Amino acid sequence: MEILLVILMGLLYAAGIYMLFRRSMVKLLLGIMLLGNGANILIFLLGRITKGQPPVIDEAAKVFTDIYADPIPQALILTAIVIGFGIQSFAIVLLKRVYVLINSDDLDDLNTPEDEDI
Amino acid sequence: MLIAVLAGLIVSILFIPFGKFFRQQAAIAVSLLPISLFLYFLSYIPVIRSGLPVSFHYPWVPSMGINLDFHLDGLALLFSLLITGIGSLVFLYASSYLKGHPYLDRFYAYLSLFMASMLGLVLSDNILLLFIFWELTSISSFFLIGFNNDDPVSRKSALIALAVTGGGGLLLMAGLILMGHLSGSYSIQEMADNAERLKNHALYGLILLLVFAGAFTKSAQFPFHFWLPGAMKAPTPISAYLHSATMVKAGVYLLARFSPVLGGSDYWQYTLLIVGGVTMLYSAFHSIFRTDLKGILAYSTIAALGILVFLIGIGTPESLVAASVFILVHALYKASLFLTTGIIDHETGTRDVTKLAGLRHVMLPLAIGGLLAALSSAGLPLTFGFIGKDLIYEATLHSPGILRFVLTAVAVLTNIFLLYAGFLAGIKPFAGSLPQQFKGVHLPHGLLWIPPVLLSLLGVLFGCFPAWIGEVLLHPAAQSMTRLTTVAPLKIWHGFNLVLLLSGVTLALGALLYWVRKPSEQRLSALTRFNALSPEQLFRRLYRSIIKLSVWYTNTMHNGYLRVYLLRIVVFAILLLAFRLLTADGIVIDLGTVSPVSIYELVVGAILVGGLYLSVTTSSRLTAVAATSVVGYCICLMFVFYSAPDLAMTQFTIDTLTVVLFVLVLFRLPPFLNFANNSVKIRDGIIATLFGCIISLIGLLVLSEPIRTEVSNYYGDNAYVLAKGKNVVNVILVDFRGFDTMFEIVVLSIAAIGVYSLLKLRLRATEKE
Numbered sequence: 042m043e044i045l046l047v048i049l050m051g052l053l054y055a056a057g058i059y060m061l062f063r064r065s066m067v068k069l070l071l072g073i074m075l076l077g078n079g080a081n082i083l084i085f086l087l088g089r090i091t092k093g094q095p096p097v098i099d100e101a102a103k104v105f106t107d108i109y110a111d112p113i114p115q116a117l118i119l120t121a122i123v124i125g126f127g128i129q130s131f132a133i134v135l136l137k138r139v140y141v142l143i144n145s146d147d148l149d150d151l152n153t154p155e156d157e158d159i
Numbered sequence: 160m161l162i163a164v165l166a167g168l169i170v171s172i173l174f175i176p177f178g179k180f181f182r183q184q185a186a187i188a189v190s191l192l193p194i195s196l197f198l199y200f201l202s203y204i205p206v207i208r209s210g211l212p213v214s215f216h217y218p219w220v221p222s223m224g225i226n227l228d229f230h231l232d233g234l235a236l237l238f239s240l241l242i243t244g245i246g247s248l249v250f251l252y253a254s255s256y257l258k259g260h261p262y263l264d265r266f267y268a269y270l271s272l273f274m275a276s277m278l279g280l281v282l283s284d285n286i287l288l289l290f291i292f293w294e295l296t297s298i299s300s301f302f303l304i305g306f307n308n309d310d311p312v313s314r315k316s317a318l319i320a321l322a323v324t325g326g327g328g329l330l331l332m333a334g335l336i337l338m339g340h341l342s343g344s345y346s347i348q349e350m351a352d353n354a355e356r357l358k359n360h361a362l363y364g365l366i367l368l369l370v371f372a373g374a375f376t377k378s379a380q381f382p383f384h385f386w387l388p389g390a391m392k393a394p395t396p397i398s399a400y401l402h403s404a405t406m407v408k409a410g411v412y413l414l415a416r417f418s419p420v421l422g423g424s425d426y427w428q429y430t431l432l433i434v435g436g437v438t439m440l441y442s443a444f445h446s447i448f449r450t451d452l453k454g455i456l457a458y459s460t461i462a463a464l465g466i467l468v469f470l471i472g473i474g475t476p477e478s479l480v481a482a483s484v485f486i487l488v489h490a491l492y493k494a495s496l497f498l499t500t501g502i503i504d505h506e507t508g509t510r511d512v513t514k515l516a517g518l519r520h521v522m523l524p525l526a527i528g529g530l531l532a533a534l535s536s537a538g539l540p541l542t543f544g545f546i547g548k549d550l551i552y553e554a555t556l557h558s559p560g561i562l563r564f565v566l567t568a569v570a571v572l573t574n575i576f577l578l579y580a581g582f583l584a585g586i587k588p589f590a591g592s593l594p595q596q597f598k599g600v601h602l603p604h605g606l607l608w609i610p611p612v613l614l615s616l617l618g619v620l621f622g623c624f625p626a627w628i629g630e631v632l633l634h635p636a637a638q639s640m641t642r643l644t645t646v647a648p649l650k651i652w653h654g655f656n657l658v659l660l661l662s663g664v665t666l667a668l669g670a671l672l673y674w675v676r677k678p679s680e681q682r683l684s685a686l687t688r689f690n691a692l693s694p695e696q697l698f699r700r701l702y703r704s705i706i707k708l709s710v711w712y713t714n715t716m717h718n719g720y721l722r723v724y725l726l727r728i729v730v731f732a733i734l735l736l737a738f739r740l741l742t743a744d745g746i747v748i749d750l751g752t753v754s755p756v757s758i759y760e761l762v763v764g765a766i767l768v769g770g771l772y773l774s775v776t777t778s779s780r781l782t783a784v785a786a787t788s789v790v791g792y793c794i795c796l797m798f799v800f801y802s803a804p805d806l807a808m809t810q811f812t813i814d815t816l817t818v819v820l821f822v823l824v825l826f827r828l829p830p831f832l833n834f835a836n837n838s839v840k841i842r843d844g845i846i847a848t849l850f851g852c853i854i855s856l857i858g859l860l861v862l863s864e865p866i867r868t869e870v871s872n873y874y875g876d877n878a879y880v881l882a883k884g885k886n887v888v889n890v891i892l893v894d895f896r897g898f899d900t901m902f903e904i905v906v907l908s909i910a911a912i913g914v915y916s917l918l919k920l921r922l923r924a925t926e927k928e
Contacts, residue, residue, distance in 0.1 A: 042754045045764050046797070047858045053790070055851030056771045058729055062722045062843040067780055067825065069721070071787050074817070075771070078794055079854070085801070086858055089866055092754065095802040096875065096887040103879045110802035111871045112887040119809055119892060120903055126813045127910035130820055134917045137824045148721055 046086055053079030064148050066136050070129070077125045081118045088114035160215040160229050163199055164282060166192060167275025171268040178264030187606075189267050190250035193274060197243035200236060207236050207635050214284065214348075224345045230284035233635025237483060238281035238405075238412055240632070241490050245404045246274050248610035252498055253396040255606035256505060266306060266394070273299035277405055281412055285345050286335045293331065293373070293413075296406050297324040303401060304393045316389035319698070323376050323386040331373025331413075334366050338420075341366075351419040358424060367426055370417060371434075378410025378464045381438040385695030388457040395501030398453060403460045403497055404490040411467040415482065418640045422474055431472025432562075436569050439465030443576035450678050452500045452510040452584055456493065459536075459580040462573055463489045470554060473566070476641050478554035481547070483636040484629070484649070488535065488547035491618045495532040496584045498611035499525055503588055505607070506600045512583055512678050517593030521600045526589035528612035533585025535618040537578040537669060538662060543622040546649055548574060548665070552658045571665055578669030583678060625649035726843075729850055736853050748859050760800060767793035780825065788818040805888045 053075050060072025088111035096112040098105060136146075143150050170192055206213060212232035219227045231239070250270065257263055276295030283289040298321075305317030339345040342357050350357065357363060374380075379387040390402045401407070414431065421427060439462045446458030463485070470482035502525060503518065504510045519526035531542070538548035551574075555566040602608060621628045629649035653659065716727075767790055774786035791814035798807040874891055884890035892900050 042756045042760060043862055044859075045756055045760060047855050047862070049764055049767055049797075050858055051851035051855030052768060052771055053851075054854045055847040056775050057847075058725075058850050059775060059843055059847035061725050062847070064722065067783070071774060071783055074787055075774070075790065078790065082794065082797075083854070083858060085798075085803070085806075087861055088871075089862075090754075090801045092801060095804050097804075098879050098885040098887070100885075105875050109875060109887075111868065112874055112891055113871050115803050115806055115888045116891040116896065118803075118806055119888065120899070122806070122809050122813050124903060124906060126817065127907045129817050131910045131913050131917075133817075133820050133824050134914045138917050138920070140825075 042092075043086065043090065046082060046090065050079050050082040050086065053082065065146050066139065066148055067146060069148065070132050070136060073132070074125070074129060077121070081121055084114050084118055084121070160213075160231070160282070161217055161227060163196055164229065164275060164279045166196065167271040167273075167278065171271040171275070174264050174268035174271075178268070187251065187254045189271070190247060190254065192271060193243045193246035193250050196274075196278070197240065197247050200239045200243055203231060203236055204631055207231065207233055208631055210635070210638070212639075219288075224285075224339070225287045226285055227288060228284040228346060229282040230348060231282060232639040233632070233637070234412070234415055234483070234639035235281045237486065237632055237636040238408070239278060241408075241487070242274060242277050242281070242405050245400060245490060245494050245614075246270075248494070248498075248613065249396045249400040251606050252399075252501070252610045253394070255604045256396055256501060257394060262306070266303075269299050269302045269306070270397075270400075273303065273401060273406070277409070280409055284347050286339055286347060286350075287345055289347075290328070290332050290335050293377070293409065294325070294328050296401075296409060297321060297328055297377075300324070300390070300401050300406055303397045304390045306394055306397065307392070310392070313392040316386075316392040319702075320386040320390050322702075323383055323698075327373045327376025327383070330369045334369025334373065337362060337366050337369065347416060347420065354420050357420060363421075363424070364426060367421060367424075367430070370413070370421065371430060374410035374413045374468075375434060376410070377413070378407050378468065379438075379461050380410070380434050380465065380468060381441050382694035382697075384438060384442060384461045385693065385698060387461055388454060391453040391457050395453070395497060395504060398456070399494045399497030399501070403456065404494045407460065407464055408467070408486060408490075411464060411471070411482075411486070414468060414471045415479075415640050418471060418474070418479070422471075428472050428474055431468050432566070435465045435467070435469030435472055436566070437465075438462070439469060439573040440569055441465075443573040443580070446580040447576055447583070447672075447676070447678075450512050452503065452512055452515075452588070453497075455512065455580050455584050456497055456500060459577050459584075460489075460493055462577055462580075463493065466551065466570070466573065469566075469570075470551065471640075473554055473558050474641075475554060475558065476637065477550070477557055479640045480629075480633065480637040481550035481554045483633045483640075484543075484550050485547045486636075487621070487628075487633065488543050488618070491614050491621075492532040492535040492544060492581070495528060495611040495614035495618070496536070496581070498607075498614070499529045499532070500584060502603055502607050502611070506603055507597055512587055514594070515588035515597075516591040517589070518597065518600065519589040520593045521597070522589075522602045522608070524602065524612055525608050528608070528615040529585040529589055531585075531615035531619055532611070533581045535615070535622065536581030536585070537666060538574065539666065540651065541619065541622050543618045543625070545622060545662070546625045546651070548662060549653065549658050550649075552661045556657060567661070571661055574665045575669045575672065578665065579672045579676075582669070582673045586673075587678075623651075625651060726846065729846060733846070733849050733853060736857070740853070740856065748863050760797075763793050763796045763800075781822070784818060784821045784825075788814050791817075803888075805886070 057072045057074075057076030057079055060068045060075060063069060063072070091108065091110040094107060094109045096109045096115065139151070140146060170189065203213065212230060214231075215227075215229040217227035219225055250267075253266065253270070257266060260266065273296060276292045276299060279292035280289060280296060283292060301317050301321040304320050305314050307313045338350065338357060341360050341362065342350045342353065344350060357366065360366075376383045376386075387402060387407065391398050393402065442458045442461035442465065446455050446462060449455040449458060467482055467485060467489075470478045470485065500510060502522070503515065506522070507515065507518070509515065535542035535544035538544040551570055552567065555570045556563055558566055626648040633649070770786045770789035770793065774783045774790065777783050777786065791810060795807050795810040795814065798804075798810060874887055874895060878884055878887045878890040882890045882894040884894065
């Protein structure tokens with residue numbers, strides 16, 4: 042099963058990187074999201090995966106009696122997802138602004154190199 | 160002593176708040192600073208004369224060996240008196256020369272800064288302290304050359320001067336640190352005491368090279384001499400003070416100061432002889448082709464600096480006495496000539512020596528001053544220059560070996576050219592009949608003409624009483640460079656000998672040259688034909704090609720296309736990681752602990768791949784967003800399978816919110832435009848796939864490494880015991896790492912404020928562009 046996750050992670054990274062290379066701003070944004078998902082899975086894998094044993098202590102017990110999934114990667118990923126959402130929402134609104142101003146989704150239209158500077 | 164050194168710095172800082180007041184009122188009052196310092200240093204003459212140097216020690220950063228150690232000996236005193244003495248006259252002179260200038264306060268601030276750093280430079284015993292002051296002189300010189308900052312030529316000259324002297328300074332720093340490191344002490348006196356240790360070290364050659372680089376750039380030695388004529392763009396008092404009397408002698412000072420430490424070897428001697436010799440001949444020859452008065456003086460200054468380096472290179476006690484005499488001789492007559500030139504420029508509006516004539520009819524005292532300075536530079540008997548020149552010839556004649564004939568010939572030839580240059584600057588503008596256009600010229604304010612005349616008169620005074628000044632000031636100075644055993648007093652008359660004959664020949668040939676040859680533009684333009692070969696042009700070419708290189712670099716590497724940047728970063732990361740993986744000792748992937756795959760996971764994985772494919776390939780924006788959210792939901796399910804319910808919930812919520820936001824905000828955008836052609840897509844695809852493969856490989860490698868679980872176990876064991884929570888992930892977030900979460904909330908709030916303000920922002924039509 043780890044193999045499947047590793048392959049999926051590689052695919053997410055590849056798709057994310059490919060989308061980052063596109064000129065469209067929306068695609069760039071989707072690329073960032075895919076890349077973020079890939080990174081989350083990588084962190085998830087680093088802690089090893091455990092099936093059906095969430096890190097929640099039994100109702101009756103005070104400590105774990107059985108094996109349980111590593112809670113640290115989960116805490117990290119939770120933070121990453123939420124912060125990622127902050128970035129995405131800001132980027133989406135920013136993108137909208139840019140579109141309203143320059144009426145284009147093309148990253149190259151943002152380039153206004155000042156000739157005298159070069 | 161510390162106050163004496165720092166006074167200039169303090170004064171220059173005081174100009175920031177009080178500059179405006181100063182500009183309107185008492186410009187002349189600031190001259191009290193150099194005058195009082197001059198008197199202060201004069202008071203040390205009896206002490207130094209008795210042969211006892213004075214040391215001052217103030218701890219600064221003792222742990223790093225940097226202390227405010229000052230050491231006042233003969234050499235330092237000679238320079239200090241020059242700096243403050245000529246400084247006093249220049250301060251007074253400038254108050255009239257730049258009267259009413261809008262930046263007068265700035266000018267005096269730079270000038271005070273310079274004076275303080277120059278004093279610090281010659282008084283420092285600690286080489287790191289010396290270096291700090293060394294750089295400060297370069298910087299204040301940069302500001303003063305570029306003082307007329309609305310003139311592009313002026314700015315460019317300032318930059319070139321800074322580039323050359325600053326570059327040399329950098330090498331010097333390396334040399335000084337090396338010296339301090341190898342000798343175990345940063346004090347020049349201590350280094351001189353065990354000089355053998357440095358001289359016998361394997362890195363001695365490197366130290367010499369670095370120190371020479373610093374000294375030669377600062378003192379404008381060939382081939383770094385070209386910044387000095389450019390520096391003449393500075394106001395004339397600056398040229399007189401920095402670029403002839405004091406700052407450019409810093410390199411000479413450094414060589415003199417290090418003579419006991421590094422000197423005496425063949426490398427030292429021959430390098431200095433060759434560089435000094437080439438410099439003095441080259442620039443003395445050049446000086447006679449100039450028509451601009453300041454140009455003539457600039458080149459003859461370089462020649463004089465060459466002579467000084469040359470004398471230090473000979474290294475005999477005689478030649479070092481000659482060097483210390485010539486430092487004073489040159490400072491007196493060259494500063495006087497510069498200040499005279501400044502007045503001529505100020506009153507007539509031209510510095511072209513071919514046009515100037517007959518000014519003695521309108522400015523008689525100045526004409527006398529110029530004449531005396533020119534005679535001193537020529538080395539006529541009863542001027543101080545005569546003593547200086549005699550000593551130079553004596554030093555070259557008494558130098559060991561067959562070399563003496565070559566050295567003497569070089570010295571005589573240089574002096575002939577220098578005499579011509581001196582006459583051109585000091586006599587030519589005053590001789591002959593007064594042209595019509597200068598009839599209205601009159602003698603300026605006393606503050607202007609008294610300083611140069613005073614300097615010229617001092618030259619004559621010292622020339623008449625050489626034994627006195629020699630004993631008081633110059634012999635102690637030479638003594639700091641070498642151990643003088645027997646000191647012969649300086650004399651006017653040595654009897655009829657070879658030296659006198661050579662002096663006579665110099666005078667006669669020089670005067671003849673002046674008589675026969677008139678300066679003209681044609682000769683100057685004839686000389687400019689060789690400019691393409693000059694070091695200055697090489698430097699400019701280097702400068703231009705560096706600019707071209709950086710323009711090319713900027714245009715190719717920083718072209719403003721985000722995807723190109725990203726492409727480079729990713730390719731570089733691939734290469735780096737691939738290199739690491741390929742050179743590893745053999746990659747072992749152990750799949751023994753891998754768990755089996757169930758059908759649910761396979762199906763979810765297949766959906767995820769489908770969603771990915773769709774989001775990458777579709778041309779509809781909405782489809783792409785929907786497909787990306789499908790990918791997110793699939794990951795959410797994966798979290799469910801693998802015991803991460805909190806993650807699954809968060810991922811689900813966030814994914815939904817993102818899609819909603821996307822659709823609400825962006826649904827009106829047009830479909831994707833297909834910008835890229837197929838080859839670009841294939842290239843990007845290959846790079847992206849490679850990167851994905853490498854990341855997967857790394858993931859597999861990580862999985863086959865052993866895992867440590869101490870931290871996780873700590874949280875698991877203590878979640879309920881310490882924090883009274885049963886969901887360990889939640890406990891970590893809100894309790895163990897509660898502050899992290901709080902700051903995360905802050906970040907999200909900032910993002911929310913940003914989103915809200917962007918949505919509410921209404922631009923006026925004019926701001927849209």
